[in-house]
Amino acid sequence: MAPLLSAFASLNQKENFNQVLNQLEVLFQNLEKDLNQALSDAISVELERKQAYESIKTQYSKFREQLVDEQNHLEQYIEIMQSCVQKEQEIIDQAAEKISHNKNALEHAANMCISFEKSFQSATQGRNEEIDILLKLEAFVLQQADVFGQYIGDDFQEIFLSRQDSNICKWTDLNNNVFDLSPLRKSDKYVVSDETSGLGSFELIYVLNICQPVKCKQQDAAVYEGLKVLDQIIEDCDIIAYQQNAIFSHIDNDPHKGVSLLFQGDTCALAPSIKYDENNNLVATQPKQSDQKKKAIINIECSTVEEPNFRIDSSDQCNLQFFIKSPYGCIGGASVLALLFAGYIFLGSYINKSKYGLTGSEAFPNFLFWQDFPYLVNDGVKFSIFQATAGLRIVKEKFGGYKDRGIQAGYNTI
Structure with a gap:
């Protein structure tokens, strides 16, 4: 820039005009050359930047396409997962419904079992008590069978008492x-x-x-x-x-x-003894017989x-x-029971009189049961006699009967 200003200053002196023009021409040529070089460099840089931009743009476009493809894939996967979640939720709802149904069914079954058990216990308690009474009555009848057996003969006694293990x-x-x-x-x-x-x-x-x-x-x-x-x-x-x-x-x-x-x-x-060898290993043993x-x-x-x-x-x-x-x-266990029974009658009658104001036969404890008790004993004795007469029929068929002793088969009047 300084040589150019110096050349313009020399023009005022009107000396060496041509030389100055030549100098200016050279300067302008150099300037044009520098400008052309700068323009060429700028165009080259611009081309490189444009190429880099296009390359980056291409890469970004590919990456964008990949992202779009990945987005589409993820959206499809999300749809599949949503469908799976919906199906799983339906399965969970069905399972919850089945669990609730089975729970209700189990509770109902348990209540039925409890009800059946109570009904069974209630129904069988009376039967067991009746069976125990009949067993005690049978033991009593069997105890009295000794005299009866001696009267009608040893054969019947053997048959009748075979049900009793007196030992x-x-x-x-x-x-x-x-x-x-x-x-x-x-x-x-x-x-x-x-x-x-x-x-x-x-x-x-x-x-x-x-x-x-x-x-x-x-x-x-x-x-x-x-x-x-x-x-x-x-x-x-x-x-x-x-x-x-x-x-x-x-x-x-x-x-x-x-x-x-x-x-x-x-x-x-006997229980086996536990033993160990020198290496502290368990030695298998067999149970001992004593x-x-x-x-x-x-x-x-x-x-x-x-x-x-x-x-x-x-x-x-x-x-x-x-x-x-x-x-x-x-x-004398029977005597003890008799005392207990007497105490039961006395205490029950006292409570019925003093607490409930009952008098006469109504003061007797469990009066209705004891009122029916003779009929129960009557039926039990009839049943025992029926069994005895059945045994007599067997003896009669085997040995020709005991007509001279006046024994009759069937029910006897009580």
């Missing part, structure tokens, strides 16, 4: 004290739970009865061991003691404490209170002890 029902000690356990016989059986077994949902039980055996694997047993799962007794069982050869004795050798019945079973298996037999001791404790079921002491697995309190474990 495990009655016992006369050395002092001629008679213990009659037949009223303790249940129409079903005693099921005793061992609360010390610690088996969780499984319950170890022992099944027994008085005066009659219980069945285990088609064998007669005095006591057998079983398992109860969810209040259901499974069929598998293990005989503890057999019914044969019961041994009577007094509890602690004291006749006033009660009666004890001893039953024996097979050889008792010379001792399994025993079940049934103790009828003398008491004015009659327990409904036995208690068990299973601390010694080879010697199981069963305990029950009953007046029939006392000397």
